[in-house]
Amino acid sequence: MAANSDSIDARIPASCPASVSQILYPSWHHDLAGLKPLLTVPGRASVQEPTTGETPLHAAIRACAPANRRRQGALDDADEDEDEDKARENARAVVHELFMSGAIWNDVDDNNETPGCVAARLGLADLYALCVEAGVRAELLFGLLDGYEELESDDDDDDDEEDEEDEKVKEKGEDNVEGEGKGEKDVENTERDGAQEEEEEAEVVVVDSDRAFVPPKGTVGPNVNSADYLRSNLTYSDGKLVDSAQNGVMMAWETSIMRASVDALLPGLPTGKKILNVGFGMGIVDGMFAATRPEKHHVIEAHPSVLKHISSSPDSKFGREWEAGGPSEGAYKVHGGRWQDVVPKLLEQGETYDAIYFDTFGEDYGQLRMFFTEYVPALLEDQGRFGFFNGLGADRKICYDVYAQVVEMHLSDAGMDVEWRELEVDMKDLGKEGEGEWEGVKRRYWTLDKYRLPTCTLLG
Numbered sequence: 001m002a003a004n005s006d007s008i009d010a011r012i013p014a015s016c017p018a019s020v021s022q023i024l025y026p027s028w029h030h031d032l033a034g035l036k037p038l039l040t041v042p043g044r045a046s047v048q049e050p051t052t053g054e055t056p057l058h059a060a061i062r063a064c065a066p067a068n069r070r071r072q073g074a075l076d077d078a079d080e081d082e083d084e085d086k087a088r089e090n091a092r093a094v095v096h097e098l099f100m101s102g103a104i105w106n107d108v109d110d111n112n113e114t115p116g117c118v119a120a121r122l123g124l125a126d127l128y129a130l131c132v133e134a135g136v137r138a139e140l141l142f143g144l145l146d147g148y149e150e151l152e153s154d155d156d157d158d159d160d161e162e163d164e165e166d167e168k169v170k171e172k173g174e175d176n177v178e179g180e181g182k183g184e185k186d187v188e189n190t191e192r193d194g195a196q197e198e199e200e201e202a203e204v205v206v207v208d209s210d211r212a213f214v215p216p217k218g219t220v221g222p223n224v225n226s227a228d229y230l231r232s233n234l235t236y237s238d239g240k241l242v243d244s245a246q247n248g249v250m251m252a253w254e255t256s257i258m259r260a261s262v263d264a265l266l267p268g269l270p271t272g273k274k275i276l277n278v279g280f281g282m283g284i285v286d287g288m289f290a291a292t293r294p295e296k297h298h299v300i301e302a303h304p305s306v307l308k309h310i311s312s313s314p315d316s317k318f319g320r321e322w323e324a325g326g327p328s329e330g331a332y333k334v335h336g337g338r339w340q341d342v343v344p345k346l347l348e349q350g351e352t353y354d355a356i357y358f359d360t361f362g363e364d365y366g367q368l369r370m371f372f373t374e375y376v377p378a379l380l381e382d383q384g385r386f387g388f389f390n391g392l393g394a395d396r397k398i399c400y401d402v403y404a405q406v407v408e409m410h411l412s413d414a415g416m417d418v419e420w421r422e423l424e425v426d427m428k429d430l431g432k433e434g435e436g437e438w439e440g441v442k443r444r445y446w447t448l449d450k451y452r453l454p455t456c457t458l459l460g
């Protein structure tokens with residue numbers, strides 16, 4: 001984005017309603033004393049300029065853009081550094097105050113940027129860190145309130161009213177960041193939920209008109225849900241697996257991530273290990289696991305089209321012959337069904353594994369958390385390793401950073417330690433929506449040039 005479009009005139013246009021601009025101006029000018037009394041009214045910290053989507057957080061952060069500091073003459077002073085430090089301290093104080101007053105960490109503006117995205121683009125590491133901290137707090141709170149969307153089952157179809165309500169919220173851009181596709185888990189907006197929402201009801205007219213901004217089309221991701229996904233038709237084509245809405249379920253460009261995941265779960269690639277993989281997809285990771293000649297190799301897969309592909313496609317390597325070729329009866333097996341139904345049975349049978357990998361599609365973060373909290377500790381051998389496809393919040397850096405911390409805390413609650421390894425992702429053919437690898441895929445679910453690979457072990 002050109003620096004000029006970060007200017008105060010561009011972001012807070014003359015048409016901005018007074019109820020919004022009266023918050024945006026002191027936020028932009030880091031006028032904490034002027035701002036504080038205004039924030040005592042609920043909802044004020046999260047107002048949004050109706051055309052640019054500027055929130056007080058965006059304003060406070062954007063004002064630190066070098067071009068804006070120059071415009072104010074601040075960078076011409078002899079005491080430039082001192083001024084700069086002071087200005088940033090003031091900005092931090094305002095951002096902190098806004099978060100404490102209920103500002104929303106992941107609202108997007110008309111450029112599809114959250115306040116944290118603006119901070120990252122402008123190289124404002126301290127302000128970015130405040131946004132990440134606020135995101136982590138919000139997501140942890142959301143988890144505590146058990147606010148993760150329940151996985152729909154086939155008999156949940158009568159939830160239409162709720163779905164409609166969700167849709168309205170999305171249209172308003174209040175749950176604005178993530179869809180739930182391949183590894184891309186729902187990063188929900190907690191501040192608008194529960195008790196606070198009730199509290200705000202009395203203010204609802206004011207709050208709504210002050211949050212009338214609608215994010216541009218394409219900035220809100222598709223909301224893939226598990227039940228619909230499992231009912232949809234899948235197509236295997238050159239280098240990808242897509243559902244009937246053209247959402248990418250699995251793509252060949254992830255092969256290097258699968259390779260690194262297998263190498264991390266089975267260091268030195270020893271033979272004779274016991275392996276569980278949840279989610280077959282294109283069978284990439286299973287092909288790599290199989291090459292180690294394991295003692296046990298179990299796969300759990302829920303989608304009927306994938307199961308059909310496994311059992312009857314001419315190029316399938318995991319059909320009946322593979323199952324029959326295991327070292328003992330049932331040692332090599334594809335368990336058809338949702339892991340939620342299959343895993344309890346494996347536990348009952350006393351199965352344990354040296355390596356467990358988890359990579360499903362269309363499920364929210366709550367399901368991954370349930371898997372590693374309720375099942376992994378019992379399924380994993382003491383010295384075993386657990387890994388998962390880390391696409392949590394992968395369509396924007398700040399969400400990825402927030403979720404790395406959230407998942408680490410939840411893994412620790414579950415009695416697990418996590419080691420992260422950063423991998424470079426070659427973005428040459430992944431950089432543009434609808435082009436290169438994304439041709440024929442509805443939406444780019446990966447936008448980052450670094451993949452953070454988690455390897456988890458049991459504590460103590």
Ligand SMILES: C[S@@+](CC[C@H](N)C(=O)[O-])C[C@H]1O[C@@H](n2cnc3c(N)ncnc32)[C@H](O)[C@@H]1O
Pocket residue numbers: 182226249250258278279280281282283284285286300301302303306337338339340359360361362363
């Ligand atoms: C992203 S793909 C896995 C790709 C795989 N890692 C590979 O290397 O090809 C996700 C897979 O999980 C399956 N899946 C989704 N939900 C599931 C569930 N609840 N239980 C088991 N499998 C599920 C999907 O049908 C899909 O085949």
